[in-house]
Amino acid sequence: MTTPQDIIRRDVLAMTSYPVPDSTGFVKLDAMENPFTLPAPLAAELGEHLAGVALNRYPQPRPNALLDKIKRVMNVPACCDVLLGNGSDEIISMVSMAVAKPGAKVLAPVPGFVMYALSAKLANLAFVGVPLKADLTLDTDAMLAAIAEHEPAVIYLAYPNNPTGTLYDDADIERIIAAAGKSLVVIDEAYQPFAGKSWMPRADEFDNVVVMRTVSKLGLAGIRLGYLAGRATWLTEFDKVRPPYNINVLTQAAADFLLDRVDVLDAQAAQLRDERTRLAEAVAALPGTEVFPSAGNFLLVRVPDASALFETLLAARVLIKNVSKMHPLLDNCVRLTVGSPEENAQLLAALKLVLH
Secondary structure, eight states: OOOOHHOOOOOTTTTOOOOOOOTTTTTTTTSSSOOOOOOOOHHHHHHHHHHOOTTTOOSSSSSHHHHHHHHTTTTTTTOOOOEEEEEEHHHHHHHHHOOOOOOOOOEESSSSOOOHHHHHTTTTTTTEEOOOTTSOOOOOOOOOHHHHOOSSEEEEEEEEESTTTTOOOHHHHHHHHHTTTSSEEEETTTTTHHHHHOGGGTTTTTTTTEEEEEIIIIGGGGGGOEEEEEHHHHHHHHTTTTTTTTTTTHHHHHHHHHHTHHHHHHHHHHHHHHHHHHHHHHHHSTOOEEOOOOOOSSSEEEOOHHHHHHHHHTTTTTTTTOOOTTOGGGGGEEEEOOOOHHHHHHHHHHHHHHHH
């Protein structure tokens, strides 16, 4: 009898699925989601809009009207193309698949977004992680040395970084781009609504740079839409490995509708930036905490005992992310999503009980 063990790759057999905990009944502060729903009148209008979608037809593989709207609303340089993905995750997978020559490597600072390494592994690419400095800032000299040694096909730079919240210095990124003459540099701006800075206006300035974004953190995590902006010479090749109907009709219709009303989402992002400041100050005032600077909609916090804190908050029905085992630099660190004022108040009340 044939079993999965006979057929499936050994490294896949040894893996576990991406963990997504059941959050029913919890204050959910573990996944960097926007906590705000759409205003009721806007949600009702969206529902009417989606009711007119032809569910019996395949989606457009390249919805030109939506692509043009993304370019206009998100200030994509005129000479850049846009490629859509089912979230940033699928774009990372497409990049990995397209560059997966024998011996090719992917390089990124660590700790960083786990999908860079996971997608590389699934595409049989070697992953090179370059540790950040102890203060979680970019070790540019180490990055340059690793680029020279490994000549990676792809370099990922999250701007800002997850889970640290670090916004790398532009001059350091420029040095990396200049040194990466044999590499594609992907600048990942998943948290751009909270960073206040962007490389998107410069996406056409370099022949080896593309900028990746998602609408998830803007408040639309449920529709799963990411996009890559850059020169056509790159995007034409990545488009060849894109599944032909990867963006479903409901996602396309919802994105098209909400991009005309993006001011609502921008206002929510502004409120979350204010909440981030208040939450960071309140958590930093608690005994035994170290709050790292964050340009995202989350805070990385070092506490005396991350596992105990996580379990105690779990018992209090507050769900955060224990990242303390992800990398030695994250020892006893937890990641707190910035929630609504009410959610942040519940989080702080639970933290005070533990840390006092």
